[in-house]
Amino acid sequence: MARARLPFRRPIPRRATEGPFAASRPFGMVVVVLFGAWLGLLAVGSVRTTVGPMDTTMTLRPSLSGGTKINVSPLGALELDSHHAPVRLDVDVDRLDPVRSQALVQHPERLAGLEDEVTSDVTSGTRELALRSCVAVVTGATALGLAVYRRPRRALAAGGLALALLAASGVGAYATWNPKSVLEPKFSGLLSSAPSVVGDARSIVSDFDVYQQELARLVTNVTKLYDATSTLPVYSPDPATLRVLHVSDVHLNPAAWHIIGSLVEQYDIDVIIDSGDTMDHGTAVENSFLDPIADLGAPYVWVRGNHDSPVTQKYLSDKKRFPNVHVLDQGRAVTVGGLRVAGIGDPQFTPDRTGPEQAADVQSVAGRTLAAALREQQRSGTPVDIAVAHEPEAVKETDGEVPLALAGHVHHRQNEVLKGGTRLMIEGSTGGGGLRAVQNKKPEQVLASVLYLDRSTRRLQAWDEITLGGLGLTTAEVSRHLPERKPALTSPSPTGPTPSP
Incomplete structure (x- = not known):
């Protein structure tokens, strides 16, 4: 089957x-x-x-x-x-x-x-x-x-x-x-009218005066809004607070004076400290570029950078032309706006960026000269609150001798507390690297900082970092920073009368 x-x-x-x-x-x-x-x-x-x-x-x-x-x-x-x-x-x-x-x-x-x-x-x-x-x-x-x-x-x-x-x-x-x-906000803003007023980057050269005014207006608008939104007590006008505007490396950019002037007005600045490289080549022809400093509305403390020549320094030392300027060199100290500031000029004049192989040793010697001057001020009963030099390697030699040290040169911000307790604050380029910045693929940012110090102790309470977009840009940012609760080093109280500047 x-x-x-x-x-x-x-x-x-x-x-x-x-x-x-x-x-x-x-x-x-x-x-x-x-x-x-x-x-x-x-x-x-x-x-x-x-x-x-x-x-x-x-x-x-x-x-x-x-x-x-x-x-x-x-x-x-x-x-x-x-x-x-x-x-x-x-x-x-x-x-x-x-x-x-x-x-x-x-x-x-x-x-x-x-x-x-x-x-x-x-x-x-x-x-x-x-x-x-x-x-x-x-x-x-x-x-x-x-x-x-x-x-x-x-x-x-x-x-x-x-x-x-x-x-x-x-x-x-x-x-x-x-x-x-x-207490540590960051504000970023945009001036929407600037592109229509100024145009694209190609027209910046022909409309540079308008561009400068727009940048200053941008800073004014941003800082006003930041003022309204900030809650940190030291920001509001207070006779117990000193306000220091730290600028550096302007590099012959005329827009920087408009920005600095706006910040002086908006932040009620007591002292401006410029850590050098205001010029580009340090020639006598460039000297007239410095003339707006006399009208900034605040004392101006200045040290020579490696792009600033003795000719530049001599021009700024003219008290008839610049009654508000204090040129510091060889550890000289002045009392300005309630602060004792000492500084030294850059020992090198290298506008064409030559001779870097000797930079480290030369800067170290300059820093030790500044440190010795700080110790002498301490012994005489007039301790220094802030030390200033153009290059960070020089001012690092003052570690342990002063609470706060300022520098520039490197075109970017840096903030650190050194081993000896000194806080080192390096500012970027307030001139956005100068007009030569157009050679770069992207424009350098325009940087400046406002430091708040207690008037009685001269201790740093806080600081605001102001950042603008580079040449042709219209962005702005303001950020608040606070130091550690227990600073490693504070200004000692003077044991004798403080001499006038």
């Missing part, structure tokens, strides 16, 4: 979610959760709330670094290193309510309670934002999960994972919360 043959059956294919495709399932779920949560935050994850006299919109955004960003459109943004978590808090200032603002002007006594009011408003807004964000991420991830998987169970799992991710981010933000970040 013949055996009946069964019909052939094709093997049932494995589900795409098994075998080699199984590994992609977790990755796909992560993508759905993250993208869905992000869409939810974009759609409904924001809260409009009143903060003091301002109407604001608060939003959570995905971020790798965290922090808080306060957008004051179109002027710029204030950034705070408030926390480290994969979410950032964005606060958009929509408008300043004229009624509430006028009430503060007419009734100044209300300012005393403004801080508590703002704190309460922010706390209330943050709570509402947290609740709305939870609903937003769960809704967004669940809806996207349902659209992708078409299975309610997986869609709910995506929503649950999104909520867990947001909760973990909240815990991370809470654990790394830095309440002191408000």
Whole structure:
């Protein structure tokens, strides 16, 4: 009897979610959760709330670094290193309510309670934002999960994972919360009118006067806004605080005088300290470039850089032409604006950048000369608060002899406390590397710093770093920095009368 043959059956294919495709399932779920949560935050994850006299919109955004960003459109943004978590808090200032603002002007006594009011408003807004964000991420991830998987169970799992991710981010933000970040803000701004007024970089040469005025206006606008948003007490006008503007390496850029003049006015500067390289070649023809210094509105302390010649120094030493200028060399010290400052000129004159093989030894000798002068000042009862030299290698020799040492030369900022306790602050180029900066692929930034010192102890309290985009650019940034709680070295009190400059 013949055996009946069964019909052939094709093997049932494995589900795409098994075998080699199984590994992609977790990755796909992560993508759905993250993208869905992000869409939810974009759609409904924001809260409009009143903060003091301002109407604001608060939003959570995905971020790798965290922090808080306060957008004051179109002027710029204030950034705070408030926390480290994969979410950032964005606060958009929509408008300043004229009624509430006028009430503060007419009734100044209300300012005393403004801080508590703002704190309460922010706390209330943050709570509402947290609740709305939870609903937003769960809704967004669940809806996207349902659209992708078409299975309610997986869609709910995506929503649950999104909520867990947001909760973990909240815990991370809470654990790394830095309440002191408000004391060290960073403001970045954009002068939107400058490109239309000045044009592109090719027209900078022909419209350089306009460009200088726009840069000065940019600094003015940014510092005014920073003044309004800053909360550090030493920033506000205070007779107990000394304000020092540190500039360096102007390199024959006339725009620098407009910027310095604006900073002197906006920050109520007591003393300007220039750590050299004001010129480019140090020739007598360049001397007239220095004439605006007499009208800057503050005492001007200057040391010679390697691009400044003895001819330059002699011209600036003319008291009839520059009654506000104090030229320091060979460790000479002066008392200006309540500060005792000593400095030494660069021993080298190398406008063509020759002779670097001898630089280290020559600078070391100059630094030791300055250090010896500081010790002599200490013995005579007139201790120095700030030492100034152009090259960092020279001023490093004063470590342990003075609380604060200033230098330039390297065209970038550097701040460190040396082994002996002296804080070394190196300023970048306030002239943006000078007009020769157009030779580079990217223009150098324009850099300056405002130092706040206690008038009684002459101890550094804080400093603001001002950064402008280079030649032809119109961006600006102001960032606040605080020294360590216990500075390693402070100015000793004088044991005798302090001589006048």
